[in-house]
Amino acid sequence: MxxxxxxxxxxxxxxxxxxxxxxxxxxxxxxxxxxxxxxxxxxxxxxxxxxxxxxxxxxxxxxxxxxxxxxxxxxxxxxxxxxxxxxxxxxxxxxxxxxxxxxxxxxxxxxxxxxxxxxxxxxxxxxxxxxxxxxxxxxxxxxxxxxxxGLVVGPGDPTDRFGYWVGRFALAGDEPVLVPDAEGRYVQVIDVDDLAPFAVLLGAERSNLTANAVGLPMPFDEFVARARRIAGHTGRVVPASDAHLQSQGVAFWAGPRSLPLWLPADATGFARRANATYLAAGGRLRDLDETLTRTLADERARGLERERDDGLSRSDEVRLLAELV
Structure with a gap:
């Protein structure tokens, strides 16, 4: 054994x-x-x-x-x-x-x-x-x-980064949601249920591989559009520039008062790593829509209005939106 x-x-x-x-x-x-x-x-x-x-x-x-x-x-x-x-x-x-x-x-x-x-x-x-x-x-x-x-995501995620978006769109319903004007920025994630079996596979094969376990790079605006569709959001999407968000104390990437997964403009390669080694070694990448759907179910179970470690509270977001809408 x-x-x-x-x-x-x-x-x-x-x-x-x-x-x-x-x-x-x-x-x-x-x-x-x-x-x-x-x-x-x-x-x-x-x-x-x-x-x-x-x-x-x-x-x-x-x-x-x-x-x-x-x-x-x-x-x-x-x-x-x-x-x-x-x-x-x-x-x-x-x-x-x-x-x-x-x-x-x-x-x-x-x-x-x-x-x-x-x-x-x-x-x-x-x-x-x-x-x-x-x-x-x-x-x-x-x-x-x-x-x-890369960023590990999916049901059970102890951080509030990836789930913020699909959860926020579901919470907002027909009301507006604040998003960064992140042209040229990308999102790249790996589903935990793809990563774990890959780690086991390498161990079972006694591999000496070094591999980036990352998904396919996706433009930030496409990621947001997918999260919105999965959540059934029908309200407005209100973009704000980097300069405006930073002037309001909104942080990049993670943490309190952040817009999760939003990267600085000069981090051009962070969410665009190569994954050819991972795929060639048998790594799986499920469709992002599946991960978003599973994550939304997890977000609902944990409470869409709960206090989050990462991201804006809905009340704070509404205050910021009032300056833009």
């Missing part, structure tokens, strides 16, 4: 990877803090990765596959130190944010990574992922696969 250790295994993506391995008949163990239960049929080992004995319970066993999604280089380094000699293969879930620059449309896996984050330096997500990749690849060489997802 294939023995799989998921470092995590109780969260959104890592839990889904654990379930996919379980469904393939593997004996799956999740090492996590225990704040959430492991999926049914998955062994849970409770450990704090900041503790010096975090891996003691699992370094006495041999594994066919280890999966790690951490963005803390010290956690990755400790895991590699304890487990690289006990596993046949390793899959590290990195990010397209590990790249040094976002200015080249169509850039592939050969693009330069950010300067790896060093010990004691202020945390930077991009540099942390680059450092973690370097740790894994240096220790395991051709026994590791590295997956660089």
């Amino acid at each position: 294939t023995r799989v250790l998921i470092l995590g295994g109780t969260g959104w993506l890592s839990g889904l990877i654990a379930r996919h391995w379980r469904d393939r008949g593997a004996a799956v163990t999740a090492l996590a803090r225990g704040a959430r239960p492991a999926p049914e049929g998955v062994e849970l080992v409770i450990a704090d990765r900041d503790a010096p004995d975090a891996f003691d319970a699992v370094t006495t066993r041999d594994w066919d596959e280890v999966v790690d999604i951490s963005s803390q280089p010290r956690h990755v380094a400790a895991a590699v130190a304890g487990l690289a000699g006990r596993t046949t293969h390793w899959t590290y879930i990195s990010s397209v944010s590990a790249y040094a620059a976002d200015d080249e449309p169509g850039a592939g896996e050969e693009a330069a990574l950010a300067v790896p984050l060093g010990p004691g330096e202020d945390y930077d997500y991009s540099r942390a992922k680059a450092a973690s990749e370097t740790i894994v690849r240096t220790a395991l060489e051709d026994r590791a696969a590295i997956v660089r997802p």
Whole structure:
């Protein structure tokens, strides 16, 4: 029987990877803090990765596959130190944010990574992922696969970015919705239910691939139009310029008082990464309409009027619209 250790295994993506391995008949163990239960049929080992004995319970066993999604280089380094000699293969879930620059449309896996984050330096997500990749690849060489997802989306998404748009259009109904005038900007996502089985596939094949796990780039206005259609919105779409939105304190991409997925004009390559390696290796891309439909059902179940970590509140949006309409 294939023995799989998921470092995590109780969260959104890592839990889904654990379930996919379980469904393939593997004996799956999740090492996590225990704040959430492991999926049914998955062994849970409770450990704090900041503790010096975090891996003691699992370094006495041999594994066919280890999966790690951490963005803390010290956690990755400790895991590699304890487990690289006990596993046949390793899959590290990195990010397209590990790249040094976002200015080249169509850039592939050969693009330069950010300067790896060093010990004691202020945390930077991009540099942390680059450092973690370097740790894994240096220790395991051709026994590791590295997956660089773009924005991961779909039901269960713990962020409020992708779901903001289809949820907002559904909430607005026949009333206006504020959108950025994002000509020349793109959206590029990967459905979590396409990403998880791809990570499992690489592990099952003991691949040493590095792959951008990203969907097809889509102009921002087309993405908004699709979200609006899926939500059945019949009100006006009111665009605003970058300058106006920024003058009103509206942020790019994510966070409170943001318009999610809206990128600065100079980030010309961020949502336009190449995905040929992913597709050639068997990665799946479902139609975006399917992802939007599933996401809308999830948004409705969670409450369209709930307080969001990312995006504008509806009341704040209405105030901004009053200045434009």
